Amino acid sequence: NPSKRARTMVTESAMRDAFAKYAEYLNALNEKRERVVKASRDVTMNSKKVIFQVHRMSKYNKEEIIEQAEKDLTAVTDQYMSRLVKELQGTDFWKLRRAYSPGVQEYVEAATFCNFCKTGTLLKLDEINATLLPLSDPSLEPLKINILDYLLGLADLTGELMRLAIGRISDGELDFAENICRFVRDIYRELTLVVPHMDDSSDMKQKMDTMLQSVMKIENACFSVHVRGSEYIPLLGSNDPSSFLVGVPDIEL
Amino acid sequence: NPSKRARTMVTESAMRDAFAKYAEYLNALNEKRERVVKASRDVTMNSKKVIFQVHRMSKYNKEEIIEQAEKDLTAVTDQYMSRLVKELQGTDFWKLRRAYSPGVQEYVEAATFCNFCKTGTLLKLDEINATLLPLSDPSLEPLKINILDYLLGLADLTGELMRLAIGRISDGELDFAENICRFVRDIYRELTLVVPHMDDSSDMKQKMDTMLQSVMKIENACFSVHVRGSEYIPLLGSNDPSSFLVGVPDIEL
Amino acid sequence: SSSHSLEKQFEGFRTQLEESGSLRERIRAVVSEIESTTRLTYASLLLVHQSRPTPELLEKAKSQIDVLKKHYEQLAEILREFPGQYYRYHGDWRSETQTVVSLLTFMHWLETGSLLTHREAAEKLGMDSSEFGLDVEDYLIGVCFMSNELPRYVVNQVTAGDYDCPRRVLRFLTDLHAAFRMLNLRNDFLRKKFDGMKYDLRRVEEVYYDVKIRGLTPNGELVGDQAVQGQS
Amino acid sequence: SSSHSLEKQFEGFRTQLEESGSLRERIRAVVSEIESTTRLTYASLLLVHQSRPTPELLEKAKSQIDVLKKHYEQLAEILREFPGQYYRYHGDWRSETQTVVSLLTFMHWLETGSLLTHREAAEKLGMDSSEFGLDVEDYLIGVCFMSNELPRYVVNQVTAGDYDCPRRVLRFLTDLHAAFRMLNLRNDFLRKKFDGMKYDLRRVEEVYYDVKIRGLTPNGELVGDQAVQGQS
Amino acid sequence: SSSHSLEKQFEGFRTQLEESGSLRERIRAVVSEIESTTRLTYASLLLVHQSRPTPELLEKAKSQIDVLKKHYEQLAEILREFPGQYYRYHGDWRSETQTVVSLLTFMHWLETGSLLTHREAAEKLGMDSSEFGLDVEDYLIGVCFMSNELPRYVVNQVTAGDYDCPRRVLRFLTDLHAAFRMLNLRNDFLRKKFDGMKYDLRRVEEVYYDVKIRGLTPNGELVGDQAVQGQS
Amino acid sequence: SSSHSLEKQFEGFRTQLEESGSLRERIRAVVSEIESTTRLTYASLLLVHQSRPTPELLEKAKSQIDVLKKHYEQLAEILREFPGQYYRYHGDWRSETQTVVSLLTFMHWLETGSLLTHREAAEKLGMDSSEFGLDVEDYLIGVCFMSNELPRYVVNQVTAGDYDCPRRVLRFLTDLHAAFRMLNLRNDFLRKKFDGMKYDLRRVEEVYYDVKIRGLTPNGELVGDQAVQGQS
Amino acid sequence: SSSHSLEKQFEGFRTQLEESGSLRERIRAVVSEIESTTRLTYASLLLVHQSRPTPELLEKAKSQIDVLKKHYEQLAEILREFPGQYYRYHGDWRSETQTVVSLLTFMHWLETGSLLTHREAAEKLGMDSSEFGLDVEDYLIGVCFMSNELPRYVVNQVTAGDYDCPRRVLRFLTDLHAAFRMLNLRNDFLRKKFDGMKYDLRRVEEVYYDVKIRGLTPNGELVGDQAVQGQS
Amino acid sequence: SSSHSLEKQFEGFRTQLEESGSLRERIRAVVSEIESTTRLTYASLLLVHQSRPTPELLEKAKSQIDVLKKHYEQLAEILREFPGQYYRYHGDWRSETQTVVSLLTFMHWLETGSLLTHREAAEKLGMDSSEFGLDVEDYLIGVCFMSNELPRYVVNQVTAGDYDCPRRVLRFLTDLHAAFRMLNLRNDFLRKKFDGMKYDLRRVEEVYYDVKIRGLTPNGELVGDQAVQGQS
Numbered sequence A, B: 001n002p003s004k005r006a007r008t009m010v011t012e013s014a015m016r017d018a019f020a021k022y023a024e025y026l027n028a029l030n031e032k033r034e035r036v037v038k039a040s041r042d043v044t045m046n047s048k049k050v051i052f053q054v055h056r057m058s059k060y061n062k063e064e065i066i067e068q069a070e071k072d073l074t075a076v077t078d079q080y081m082s083r084l085v086k087e088l089q090g091t092d093f094w095k096l097r098r099a100y101s102p103g104v105q106e107y108v109e110a111a112t113f114c115n116f117c118k119t120g121t122l123l124k125l126d127e128i129n130a131t132l133l134p135l136s137d138p139s140l141e142p143l144k145i146n147i148l149d150y151l152l153g154l155a156d157l158t159g160e161l162m163r164l165a166i167g168r169i170s171d172g173e174l175d176f177a178e179n180i181c182r183f184v185r186d187i188y189r190e191l192t193l194v195v196p197h198m199d200d201s202s203d204m205k206q207k208m209d210t211m212l213q214s215v216m217k218i219e220n221a222c223f224s225v226h227v228r229g230s231e232y233i234p235l236l237g238s239n240d241p242s243s244f245l246v247g248v249p250d251i252e253l
Numbered sequence C, D, E, F, G, H: 001s002s003s004h005s006l007e008k009q010f011e012g013f014r015t016q017l018e019e020s021g022s023l024r025e026r027i028r029a030v031v032s033e034i035e036s037t038t039r040l041t042y043a044s045l046l047l048v049h050q051s052r053p054t055p056e057l058l059e060k061a062k063s064q065i066d067v068l069k070k071h072y073e074q075l076a077e078i079l080r081e082f083p084g085q086y087y088r089y090h091g092d093w094r095s096e097t098q099t100v101v102s103l104l105t106f107m108h109w110l111e112t113g114s115l116l117t118h119r120e121a122a123e124k125l126g127m128d129s130s131e132f133g134l135d136v137e138d139y140l141i142g143v144c145f146m147s148n149e150l151p152r153y154v155v156n157q158v159t160a161g162d163y164d165c166p167r168r169v170l171r172f173l174t175d176l177h178a179a180f181r182m183l184n185l186r187n188d189f190l191r192k193k194f195d196g197m198k199y200d201l202r203r204v205e206e207v208y209y210d211v212k213i214r215g216l217t218p219n220g221e222l223v224g225d226q227a228v229q230g231q232s
Ligand SMILES: [Mn+2]
Pocket: A109, A156, A157, A159, A160
């Protein structure tokens, strides 16, 4: 039956034409996604370096360290975030979110970490987005970090703050540690109210547990310094429990 | 401060009194649950034996086997289900459901299995519940098997039917196998519409997958017999594809 | 104070997220309708495995497509209020839409023997606008799901006496598989589903083999024997 | 026909299950309100860890209890339409109610230093009728959750200078733990939670030890030393 | 002193633990020999699927049974030093023994057409003492494994022209299946293996009918029981 | 006939399989009694952490040991019917027995300050026959469990004013740890538990340090530097 | 000073750790190319299942081998910078190389009917130097993968009328299986893959049986009983 | 013939696989010796926590280093037969080597107060050739393990009256921590171990302050750097 055979061949070639279009679409999408993933990975790596830089802080080099960290962060923004912004421009930001979300989260973590160390306050989402605005072509809709990525980044921030707090206590900077404690508690409390409304809160819930652990680690460290300090008040005759640690002449070391 | 101490002691003893009540409540509940679980386990074990009995069926002993299975089932009802009914009477059936559900499901499986082999139809939930009615004290609310347990039992039934179908084909009872096939397909189809509405459909969903596998195993077996049979029609000169299998004189074995 | 500005920012987040949450609820209500319509349609279409007369079944199933289309229009309407957020909520209707596509393409194949294209599928569902389109990957996954039905269909058709069915399905599935191979798939869900299509193909080949080796032909005659020999 | 009667039976099932489903949706709507009220209340109560003045915090939290009570009355009303099915849907509000209990008992403990009883908790929530009661296990699990808060509370109170707190908490927790041991627990969730209470107790003991060994006393004097020696 | 008596006691434990460790090593060494002998024996026996002359193959395989028996005697000897600990180490040789049983029962069936009993199998392996016996479940699982070989054997025998083979296997497998049905199996490994036997049975039936329907008989005549006896 | 002898053999298998199943149920019933007795006894013994007078507590706990012994005698009796099968069912009472051992060794340590030996523990439980003995690994694991109680005990004793306790416990635990190190443990559960003992030791050292650096002595007087130096 | 030398040492560690990280990225980029080339080549080669003329298909596939070879040379070059670290990164290209081997051996078998040796495979990929060789296990696993294609090939060839194919494949697979059985495999991935080969063999035997019992011969004529007997 | 050449090739594979298998066994035998020597050495070295005289302990431990070195030379020798395969088997001795490094660095610190460098550690173990080197990550992880011992050491030394110890350890650990901070660690095992070092540092600081605040100095005077030098 030749006509039947011919018809099948038509069908087959129609199918191939259609699939050629799908292939084109998928290739373009995949390549873009690949580029975005790479850009995001670079953002991640370099944001991590910024965070590590902040951890190099000691009581004596704080200003320099933070200044250097801020410079590094600006470099991440200008070199790597800008690439991400360029890759994404004009695209539906939600469609490729999973490709760039890890990088953006780590960037939020780094930026808020630097900012806290410098000012003791939380860098707001709007402020971060304002710094990103100049990176994009003014004719296109600019990339705005979305609330979800911002919150996920904040969740990780508390882990870094915990590490920082333990370090600060070691350095005798009790006030600094107490500031961190207060700040982290505030963030944790605010997040408990926001998290249930998040789009996909399953991994965030796990992060909340980790965060509570971090809060408690800081609290335990503060407790420990406090009871220790209180014990020495009678010995030292001082009245300010925090002074004892700072008061130990470090030069001896 | 003796009054403070006294007050604490009062508090403590009030707590103990309260907990003594909780303990009493929990003990009674746990003991009842324990008895129900045991009764349920007996129902399970003996229902399984009924199912095994049905599987002993061959082409020649069908009536006897089914008759025996029905007797066994009646014994399960009278001896074990009645105990379950007695344990539960007057209680909130939903509260202890998890304790007796496995037994009830297996009982449903056995009862519907027997019934299908005998009549080729599905034993209804109302019919099962009617047989349970005489077991309970007329003054109390009788135990009714709930829809969920009934449906869960049906889901397992299809596995047994699949085993039965394979066995029937071996015995040359093609028609029987085809009946099973139709029946299982119907149940599967009806269940697909009901399952999404079930209270906790997670384990039922897994059972649905298994069920589809069972359906397909029966279909494949029927297919296999069919193509094999068709091949022999020219050889045998017969026109009835099902006759060939039944036609092989079994005495030879 | 710092703590106060913190509170204010989070207050704002909460409002936004709650809005998004209630949008999601509206979407889910519609999706649940889609899911339920699809399930019913599928359940009745599955009677093809029991060899009920196909045209009737198809007729009944087709009447449901318009219901589905209406639901998708509702979805589109809801999302029109939130431009640019299609892919934010896409996950909420993905899997249901894939099943819808598998339903549509299966019906179309039963009727015409050919593959319903992405454009055609989108049109049938009213998902052919630029703001509310049918995602290509969802379409392709739906096609894979459809392929999963074919081995079972072939087996049951042969049992019902249609000995030409395996040949037709095998040709279709071979072409479809070849067409899919043109795609450069990432290591994702679609890739996994496509990998599964290989097993459908293999199973249909086996059924075709079973029929062929026994010389079972559509009309009880040795049709196309020469063609087979010519090919070998 | 047989297939028809099958269909009819399942039709009936579907109707019943759908009814049950819509009941569940109504329940869930209320439970979600409960959950959200509880969360807000908890969030503000957690400021005790930051040593904000407790009476104010308690005042604010208490005002929320009445809101919760209203929600539970709504639940009771819904279930009144379906007598005997309390435990069918119990799972839908269990975990939220456990949290509510932990909230209530924590507040009560902060205020009085003693344990809110099951009856009192039930009354506060309007769950004291025979048809719509507070499940005893839920109450007990809630109490375990409350116990989990105590080590953190003690640590923060000491940091804030309240050196008598560990002693008070330790006494309460020891009594509570002893009371729990009177229960004959099965190997279930409650048992697991109760097993966890051991760690709370141990942690509070450690804090008490830390304070004690350093001779830190409420008033800077050796209060109760003789009592301790009397006890040893 | 107390510290000294402690040391002495632990000295004893060390000895015991090391003994148990080295015992296990000794067992494993023997089991590894069993495994390797079994694998080689099986490999050569499986040439029956390639229609090599059975008597020769059996002869060769039988000579290995004595090797296996020696290994089991070594095991028994090792365990004789540790009375009552058979089941402590049972897991170390279970699975290998199941394979051995399947080997023995297959060989026995090839030779006699009947099932090697549990007692006979135990005797062949020297596992017939009360201290070192052949676990019943291991025996039964081994029998199931053996049944899995039969369909393949039948197919290959027919290919090689032995048209009486399906009948003989079918009778054997039918009886075996019926016997297994008497057991009330728990839902465990053995039950699963037994379920598989049903498929073996079906495959053998199919081959039997293939042969039958084509009138393929060894001599073109009906072969009676005597032929089977002739084979034994 | 062959089919009949087959049937007879399987009849025997059925009996054996069912016997083994019911044996296991009997064992489990007794083990559940052991578990419950142990839990209650432990609960009352743990009051030592609250500095209740030890002798009384020990008296009460000891009376329960005989109950345990009776249960183990029941187990032994059951297993006497199945000689050589101790290790077949060992897994069913292992973990409970380990807890029992930790209970016994803790009680003994409280009374004498030394480690209850394996033989003594076995005697107390009537597990000193050759057929029904106390597995050495179970004993050792139980001892590890006991060691886990010691840090808590030390902390609470110091809080209650017993400043000599850390020294005593540290000496005991150091010796015990050293004794364990003599064993060449495999990478199993016991090894993991023993690794945990290191943390107990470390915690007791810390408490000893706390007491020492503050010059707290058994007699409630401050010991000066010379005392510390005197010991070093 | 000590602190300075410490710093210098760690400076060196930093460099080394970063080097290793970037090396891994370079390797992964090449491996991803290999993966993609292999997939495309395999896809076109698999048209043999649709009875496309084999020589053409082989020609096309062969042209891709050189592309693969170039990629492996890139890998070799990268690793030449890090002598002795082949196996440090081996895991990064293992699984891809196994697929490549299965491709090569399948092509070779289609062309010659025999097994491409390890040496030949290594040469074709330029993996024949001592620093950058083809791991033997990877080769063997690849061969197992190739065997998995054969049953499908046989089925489709028979459908297309090539009735001699089963005999040829069966002989090859029997020999291959026997050769594998000589290896003393550990309980690892290779062992598992080899165990799977048994099923390929069984399926090919079944097809051979199907063809044989129906007297289907290469020449399209019915071969009688005598032919079958002649072979046995 | 083809079948024969196949056999010959596989004969070769068998040899290679067995070689690799026996190589692994030889490695494991040596590694097990390393593990056991390390465990014993560590056990005796850890007596420093019980304030046994350090020089003696070190003398005894050092004598074991040569034993370890010999074992590593055996390893190197074994691997010399298989050039380029260091990383193929690296996983088999990683974790043991990390423990060895922690042992060596702890001993070196006890003796000199400074960190044993990677090169020195490698030399001590004879792992300083280019073919058989000490992996940098293994060295770093070993150093982290060593740091975990220091808090315990400090606590016990102070208990025993050595009030200068905290200062020395604190200086060392501060420098080490700073050096580690230079590394940009991935989120892997090493990072996790390094995170733990921060807690070691903090604990040592606490002890330092405990001692400081009480004015506990070796001679009641401030001890300068010379003391440390005096110790080395
Ligand atoms: Mn981070």
